[in-house]
Amino acid sequence: MSIIVLTGCVRGPAQLRAPWDPTVSGHRVIQRLLHMEERYMPSVLYITLIQREPERREELAKWAMEVCSECSCDEAVFPLSVSLLDRFLSASLSLPVSPYCLASGCILIASKLTECENVTADTLCAAADYSFQLSNLREMERVILAALRWDTAAVTAQDFLPHLLSSLEEDRLSEEGVRSTLRRHSDTLAALCSCDSRFLGAPPSLVAAASLNCALRGLSGSGPPQRAPTTLKLAELCQTDPAVLQCYSEMIELALRQRLSTGLQQHGSLEKGEEVEGEDERPGTPTDMRDVDF
Numbered sequence: 574m575s576i577i578v579l580t581g582c583v584r585g586p587a588q589l590r591a592p593w594d595p596t597v598s599g600h601r602v603i604q605r606l607l608h609m610e611e612r613y614m615p616s617v618l619y620i621t622l623i624q625r626e627p628e629r630r631e632e633l634a635k636w637a638m639e640v641c642s643e644c645s646c647d648e649a650v651f652p653l654s655v656s657l658l659d660r661f662l663s664a665s666l667s668l669p670v671s672p673y674c675l676a677s678g679c680i681l682i683a684s685k686l687t688e689c690e691n692v693t694a695d696t697l698c699a700a701a702d703y704s705f706q707l708s709n710l711r712e713m714e715r716v717i718l719a720a721l722r723w724d725t726a727a728v729t730a731q732d733f734l735p736h737l738l739s740s741l742e743e744d745r746l747s748e749e750g751v752r753s754t755l756r757r758h759s760d761t762l763a764a765l766c767s768c769d770s771r772f773l774g775a776p777p778s779l780v781a782a783a784s785l786n787c788a789l790r791g792l793s794g795s796g797p798p799q800r801a802p803t804t805l806k807l808a809e810l811c812q813t814d815p816a817v818l819q820c821y822s823e824m825i826e827l828a829l830r831q832r833l834s835t836g837l838q839q840h841g842s843l844e845k846g847e848e849v850e851g852e853d854e855r856p857g858t859p860t861d862m863r864d865v866d867f
Contacts, residue, residue, distance in 0.1 A: 598736045599740060618663075624773065634655050637651060637676050640692075650680065650683045650688065654679040657717065677705075732781075737781055741806060778813075779818065783824075
């Protein structure tokens with residue numbers, strides 16, 4: 574299903590945000606999030622079934638990403654909506670008659686939880702080419718909430734990112750512009766993992782740490798020897814083995830290269846000479862995050 578132009582997605586002025594408070598960050602908050610994330614993991618059976626045939630789930634996740642991007646949703650809406658989608662399917666182990674109605678219901682709930690001005694039901698119906706009615710979406714919203722017992726404020730990788738970033742003590746991260754760029758690139762990589770079923774069984778903390786690890790390497794262009802201290806620090810913060818974190822970092826870089834390769838194939842109108850020049854300029858590993866535009 575292709576997403577249409579959403580004329581109803583014009584949002585109001587940017588909402589005021591409270592400034593970052595360092596007193597509500599650090600190891601104590603990370604420990605609390607680590608304790609909570611296990612509660613929102615999908616079942617092993619669901620993960621096994623999805624990883625056998627991941628195409629349909631990835632199709633829904635990518636559609637949800639397009640809708641959230643078109644509607645200029647808060648960065649927390651998309652990962653939370655995918656988490657709700659996976660948890661609902663984990664409980665039912667079957668797709669409803671209208672999968673896009675399910676995805677829309679998850680976006681609607683996530684938007685209500687994280688935004689002051691949430692995405693409207695009419696907008697979501699339009700995004701799905703009116704393949705379901707407004708009443709169907711309202712009913713789906715109730716079904717999702719009942720299946721999850723109204724426990725919808727799940728922990729996602731994006732919840733870990735600001736706390737992991739604030740815990741890194743590096744001189745080059747002291748500049749606000751660098752931290753902002755690093756956070757944005759980490760968000761992009763974590764969103765990529767939400768669409769890729771290969772990361773479905775990974776804890777959000779591990780996805781966040783691996784995304785931040787890759788973003789650091791992509792911005793600096795450093796290889797494994799220079800990255801080792803940061804990798805060790807991130808592994809310590811998310812309580813995982815450094816080898817596991819390194820493995821997932823490499824998986825994210827591979828997924829990113831595959832995404833970029835697919836994007837080049839879809840834009841086949843480019844001349845061959847321009848494609849070769851682009852490949853020469855783009856580093857192989859690590860991928861230069863400045864060249865990525867999702």
